[in-house]
Each structure stands twice: as C-alpha cells, then as structure tokens.
Amino acid sequence: MNLGNPDRPVGGLAVRRPDGVEMRPLGRDDFGVALELVGELYDLLATDAEAHRPRYEAVIRSVDATPFLALFEGEPAGIAVFRFRRRLGFARFQGWLSDLYVRPQFRGRGIGRMLVQACVEEWRLRQGTGIMLETGAGNVEARSLYESLGFSEAGKHFQLRPVVVRGVVPPTGVSIRLMEADDFEPVTRLLGELGVPVPAEERLDAVRRTFLDHLRRADTASRVAVRDGSVVGVGTLELREPFFTLTPQAWIPEFVVTDAFRGQGIGAALLDAVLADAASRSAYAAVLESGPQRESAHRLYEAAGFVDVGSFYVFPS
Secondary structure, three states: OOOOOOOOOOHHHHOOOOOOEEEEEOOHHHHHHHHHHHHHHHOOOOOOHHHHHHHHHHHHHOOOEEEEEEEEOOEEEEEEEEEEEOOOOOOOOEEEEEEEEEOHHHOOOOHHHHHHHHHHHHHHHHOOOOEEEEEEOOOHHHHHHHHHOOOEEEEEEEEEOOOOOOOOOOOOOEEEEEOOHHHHHHHHHHHHOOOOOOOOHHHHHHHHHHHHHHHHOOOEOOEEEEEOOEEEEEEOOEEEOOOOOOOOEEEOOOEEEOHHHOOOOHHHHHHHHHHHHHHHOOOOEEEEEEOOOOHHHHHHHHHOOOEEEEEEEEEOO
8 A cells, every 4th residue: 555645646656657658556457467477487377367356455455564566657567565554573664676577678768777766765755674585596687687786685585385294203202382461471582592682671662562462363373492492583473375376375574493403403393383273274385594604504594495496685784
C-alpha cells in the first residue's frame, strides 16, 4: 500500500521515470499481467489462474506490501513486489524485495533501477531497519544493479526443495519444543550471537511485542532446544505465501545454537524439528540465509539437504 497522495507523490511514486516508462502500484485489474510476469521470472508452469487470485488480492490489500508495475509505452515491462516484515530482536520493520523482474525486450532502459529505487524510497518513508533481497548465483546483471544502488552481498541463500525430514533424535538430556512467551529473554540473548544488536531499553517493549506477535501468528511455528532447563538453541519458522504458488514457502529467518553446545547434535535435531513443522504445513520448499563466517552452520544445512542457490544482499551496506 503506497502512502502517497494525488497532489504530491512521495515514496516510490516520487522516483523519476525513464523516457517512455510509466510506474504505478499494482491494482486488482493487473492480476493477469502480474501472474504472467512472475511466471516468466520463475519459469512457472501454467495453472488455474483464478486459484491464485485470493493470494494476489491479499498482497495488494496489505498495508505491509508495496507492489509496483512498470510499463513501457503502455506495454507491461516489469514488476517489483516489496514488503515490510517484522524480525525478532528489532523494533522496526525490515524491508524485503521479494520479486523483481523486467522483461528481456525492455531491459537496458533503466526500468529495473527505477523499480528498486521505488522500493528503497518506500522503505525510507516507513523508516525501516534495513532492506534484504535474494538473487541467484548466476544473475550477474541483477548483482551489478544492486551493488550500484548501495546494496552489499551479505552471505549465502540456501534452499531445500522438497522439504525432507530425516527424523533426527535430540541428544540425551536435550528437548525440543515450541517457543513460548517466557522464552523472550533467552531467545533475545541467542539472537545476539547472530549479530542482532541488544535492544536499547527504550525499544525493549517494542521488541517484546514483536516476539509475542510472532508466537500468536498462524503462519509461524518456531522452536527452541532446551538443556538442563535453559534454552540453548532457537530455530524460527515463518510460512510465506507468494501469490504465484498454491502452497507456502517455509522461511527460517533465525537459527542458532549457543556456542558452548555446538557440535553435539543439537543443531541437527533442532533443524529437523523445524523442517518437520514446515512439512506438516505442506511447504513446497524451505529457505534460509546465512552469513559467510558461519561455515559450521553451512555444513549443518548441507547435511540436511539444503543447496547453496545464491546470495542475499542488504541495504544500506
């Protein structure tokens, strides 16, 4: 949902358009065009289009989504879907550029740059905590574009497709359970081991609200590993519903076992439990991001069947 007004465009709508290019928010009447564009982007097989309409309309109605359509001389040329999402440990929203595509015949005209800039300006308007996006390993043009706009490569993007559960048994003395409200403080401490800043006192209530909201949501199923009554690991799970799929994608935004208990099989069991939750929700794939320094975590993911499919980028650098 764009926050502009008809008298003075703000946010993404204030971005300068290249000659011959129009850009506007996606609307209900753009459903067919939007489905065609993302179908080309992800090389999707044709399906019953109407089955996707409820998810599409959920996107365009959402106050946390700003999807844009670009046209060149009246012809649909590109699409960007930008969203705001809560992250545990943060008081403000993070921006996420989930989908970006410009048709080959319209490339080289500045359309992709315009779409990304529009998303960045929406983020500035909302005063978010940062922007993230993912891109494939071989997408050289997209990587160059992102870097020219101030994004920096921050690590690896892993995917497990289909979701496979191995039945890993936790080590003796370790239990794995769903995250609870009383886990706020130990989970927040564990997130610090991932580099999440310790929240300032004045933001602690907002961070706690984000945590409790995460537990209440129907699209989450996050777990903790417990040993001797203490939380020693956390794996969060969110189910994402792109409008161009009919089953969800499982996203694991945070995964960490405290340093003192690594190498004991806790991570493997915790990850398998999270993946079991994803499979029970019929997720077609599971994805996660991981920083370049987390080599032991990368080995854990690869042992579970995850494949390194690209990189994730962040803004500002």
